[in-house]
Amino acid sequence: MSAGAGPAHPLLDRVDESAVMAALADMVAIQSVNPFDEEASPGHREQEMADYLCDRMEALGMAVERRDIAAGRPNVCGRLAGSGAGPSFMLAGHMDTVGVEGYDDAFVPRVEDGKLYGRGACDMKAALAAYLEVVRVLHESGTELVGDLMIGAVADEEHTMIGSKDWVPNWPRADAGLIGEPTELAICPAHKGQTCMLIRTFGKAVHSSMPELGENAIVRMARVIAAFDDYGDELKTREAHPLCGHGRFSPGVIQGGTISSAVPDFCELEVDRRMVPGETEDQIIAEYRARLDRLAETDPGFRYEIAGPTIGVGPLDIAPDDGLVQALARACEQVTGAPPPITAFPGGTDAPNMGFPCVICGPGALAQAHTVNEFVETRQLADAARIYLLAALALTGTA
Template identity: 55%
Template sequence: MKPDLFAALQPAIDGEWMVRVLREMILIRSENPFDEPPREGFREQEMADYLAGRLSDLGAAVEAREVRPGRPNVFGLLKGKQGRTTLMLAGHMDTARTDGYADAYAVRIENGRLHGRGSCDMKAALAAYLGVLKALRDAGVRLEGNLIVCGIVDEEYQMLGSKAIGRSGRMADQGIIGEPTRLRVCPANKGRVSTKIITRGRAAHSSVPETGVNAIEKMAKVIQAFGDYNAELLARPGHPLCGQGRFTPGVIRGGVQVNMVPDHCELEVDRRTLPGESQESVYAELHARIRRAAAGDPDFAYEITAPTWLIAPNDISPEEPVVAALRKGHEAIFGHDPGVEAFVAGSDAPYMGFPTVICGPGSIRQAHTTCEFVELEDVLGAARLYLYAALELLGG
């Protein structure tokens, strides 16, 4: 980066404009439609149209690529002077649902916090990305490398948007996703494998239970099989940032009525995975434990269904230039090196097809709650940090 370019550009970041843009984006309700078709209140398309309009106004070449009908990813490219390196600033346009969140769209600012669904998760980051483009345009600076701002659909459910990006070839050299980390730099996060374990029995009248096979009693063996699983996971050597994997049985269902021997019982389990673990390795562990517990029981019948939830872990090298650039930016802007840590939730990062770090405004503690907000100072801080990283990685 040319000396003093960041200092010269920083005043061009327009905080008031970013707040206005953030308000407008929150008011476009873009809750994830899950398995339903997009409809009123579930408008990723309008968010995409809005983002495309803003990007185009700021001089970016815009492209929308439909992932599902009415659900496009959006890309805005600022082509660099030589274009050898490409940085992507990416973020999902969908939000969590708002069941039980009465004032989800009563956007307001209180005590330096902007409230509303999607504020910290993660329209604040999208506003900060636009703030970077506006600062570059207003200052008349053209970068050497390419800068892409990308809006992604379906992060809150199946991550169809980022999976489509990953499938379309390597779109960038480095990426930042502004999920809420209070601007901490997170090159790794755990993944998740959720599934159902089903035990099967034989129904019978409860006056003669010996003529049936009780699926609930069989499930008791399954639950016992996992009694020391977390202890074992905790005893394994962990990941330097993510620590250890975890296992939780979360939901159990079985039986029809009290005077019937149940022939079916199911247990939903959630396994948080480390970088290096896969669906296959997790299933192998589940099967091994269940088989051991059921050894010698000829009536024991079970199955493990296909995953009900599957999120890959992310693990990029802390030596990646994008990680170094954000840490250096922290030093320059906030006066300290934040180091690196793990992001606590899943994200689009592992699917993007290039090394992508998580670093964004607001806190994950407010995401998905019925009191979602983002600190306005974080939005400004994020824009400064992303601008710094863009100048550092792409050259001005």
């Protein structure tokens, strides 16, 4: 408790670290690896996580909605109804995790040195466990909320975000929300977007004993790559977003040719562009075209295609002085005793898809997410539950 932050809220004492840890251990043991491009199957889908969350939320007095977005891949939403006289607030997050190749005992939760280990421990079952603890405290203390408190859990964040992309048309809207992706409890009201596109070049296939008769699509792609050489530097000359800085560009995957004894007639390059708030996909395609069109001036046979996006995640941009950010910052300070850092989240999240203002703030560090040694510090996990509790009270107009 920091000096000047006022007396601690009486409900804070009810947050039980062992209860949050038990819920997290339960969820780490539930395999919910994203199936990516494979068919969903037991262990590689969100269904069992949804079963667990729905059971827990119903037992805590929430009205629960659940629907499959794809087979075995549900979204769920629990609602703890308030009196209706205040704003609604949603604690949201994803139920899937990345894969576990090379990860021994990924689904055997283990507590050691004040850390809970296992796949999903920080990304982001920790936050889901903290959300349940908030509702447990409110339910068991008989607290009457003014506005509704919701828990929204989505499928497929780690791949194409089918869960959150379904949110706006089919799921409840809140006045404000929070997504507990791992930030070590920093508040992240902004992040870059990501758009991945395919650039294709074409040629004329001939036997490679007579390459002069053909046109080589791979050689053309080499010119394309060279044409984008200074693009990243050019992005850095543009005006920086106060939290997100500058856009980024990176060629990621290349494929072309089938056999070395033939001149390839096709090459495809997948490029990753991180866009700052304000940039749009159309604008980025126009920038690509401007660079590619110049190549035709020296190579009359040059032809290209831009396809995609193969990945499209919007940027997030909520002002640091927004009431949601400020309420959350006050909650963080009350719990940790220090004002939280307010910064950009390094990656993309479901937040821009939800259709209402959502900021990112969660336990655990992105440095451990997606590794074969994922963990969350149990003290940070309990602090997250306390912060979310205070935020839920404030942002439903309850206290």
